[in-house]
Amino acid sequence: ASTASTASTELTTADLSTIAQLQQRDREVRAHEQAHISAGGGLITSGASFTYQTGPDNKRYAIGGEVGIDTSPGRTPEETLDRAARIRAAALAPADPSAQDRQVAAAADRMAMEARMEVNLARSENQAAPDRREAALARLVASVSANSGPGTTINTYA
Numbered sequence: 001a002s003t004a005s006t007a008s009t010e011l012t013t014a015d016l017s018t019i020a021q022l023q024q025r026d027r028e029v030r031a032h033e034q035a036h037i038s039a040g041g042g043l044i045t046s047g048a049s050f051t052y053q054t055g056p057d058n059k060r061y062a063i064g065g066e067v068g069i070d071t072s073p074g075r076t077p078e079e080t081l082d083r084a085a086r087i088r089a090a091a092l093a094p095a096d097p098s099a100q101d102r103q104v105a106a107a108a109d110r111m112a113m114e115a116r117m118e119v120n121l122a123r124s125e126n127q128a129a130p131d132r133r134e135a136a137l138a139r140l141v142a143s144v145s146a147n148s149g150p151g152t153t154i155n156t157y158a
Contacts, residue, residue, distance in 0.1 A: 015056035022061035023051060029062040030121045032094040035158035036067040036101075039093035043086055071104065073111055077118035 011019070025071035047066030071087055074080040080124040091097065091104035 011056055019055050019057055019059075022055045022063070025063050026061040028096075030097075032096070033065040033067050035093040035095070036069070036090050039086075040067065040069055040090035041086065043083070045070050046067065058063060066100075069104070071111075072108060073115070077122070080115035081112055081119070084108045084115060085092045087111070111125040 030048070033050075037044055037048065044067060048065050048067050050062040051064035053063045054060055067089055067106065069087060072083075074083045085108075087108040088105045091101045091108065094101065097105070
């Protein structure tokens with residue numbers, strides 16, 4: 001008999017059940033990590049790496065895995081908002097996200113919230129700036145008007 005048939009005849013029903021469970025887990029883990037890779041696009045820093053368990057048939061089955069993802073903010077608040085959305089999507093891409101996946105998504109949500117605050121602050125400052133400029137210009141015009149009279153000149157070359 002060949003080694004394969006000899007090995008299969010030596011496996012018990014419990015061994016076969018364990019192998020079936022390990023095969024199922026291996027498929028789930030690989031699909032989970034592939035979902036991260038597919039959704040992560042340019043943010044993926046390393047391919048999937050797996051933790052293995054050897055089954056009763058002496059084959060290695062993936063029982064855990066991870067994918068590296070760049071979670072750094074963007075150069076601008078707007079870029080950070082985009083990156084945060086992509087990080088969140090990559091983290092939650094698998095059908096059954098892990099606790100670590102949820103933590104990464106929560107960190108991305110915090111990153112997005114901070115970036116939104118920066119965007120809103122910049123907008124409010126930009127909207128207030130014209131008002132401040134107009135007020136300063138009005139004060140200057142009033143000052144010049146009050147100080148100008150016949151024979152008053154303003155030296156623009158000073």
